[in-house]
Amino acid sequence: DSGVTQTPKHLITATGQRVTLRCSPRSGDLSVYWYQQSLDQGLQFLIQYYNGEERAKGNILERFSAQQFPDLHSELNLSSLELGDSALYFCASSVTSGRSNEQFFGPGTRLTVL
C-alpha cells in the first residue's frame, strides 16, 4: 500500500458526460501528479500540482482540468468525454524535497466511456 488513495476504482459513463476523479496523497506529500495510461500503453503525464498551485503541465487536453485543495487532495475533471478517454488514470504524490524524487502511485481509476 503506497498510502495514496484514489476514488472511485471504476467508472463507467457515456460519451459527452463529465466525471471527477479524486486523489488523496500520502501524508506530508505536497506534490500531486496525474497520469493517463491507455490499454497496453505507457504513462502519459497530464499535470502536476505543488501545495495547491499548478507546477507543470504535460499532454493534458483542454477538456481536462485539475485542482489541488488546501487539504492537499486533488481532483481531475474530465468533460465532454470521448471513447478515446477510456483509460486508467493514476495519481501519484511525492515529498518533492532536495533528496527525493520518488513518486508514490495510487491504485488508479479505470474509466470506461461507452
Added chain:
Amino acid sequence: GENVEQHPSTLSVQEGDSAVIKCTYSDSASNYFPWYKQELGKGPQLIIDIRSNVGEKKDQRIAVTLNKTAKHFSLHITETQPEDSAVYFCAASPMDSNYQLIWGAGTKLIIKP
C-alpha cells in the same frame, strides 16, 4: 526537452536467466534515473534508482548502471523468478523540472517457467 527511449518493448526470458532493459535519455542535465515496476492491475512502484554521481547501484537481484557519457542507463535482473513478470518503466528527471519525471514507454517482462 528531455526524451527517454526504452528498449525492448517486450522481453521474454527463461526463469533463472538474467534480463536487461535499456534506456537512453537526451538531456545531459538529467540527474536522477528511477526504475518502476507495474504489476497487473496496480500502480507503478519504485524498485531502484540512481543519481548521476553514481555509476552502478545494486539491491539483491536487481541492479542499475548509468553511463553519463553515452546517456544511457540499464536495469539488470538476475536469477529471474515468476514474480518478476511485470511492466518496467524507466524515467529521467531533468534538474530544472520541478521533480517531474520523463518516462520511457515501458517493457513487458515475461518470465517463462
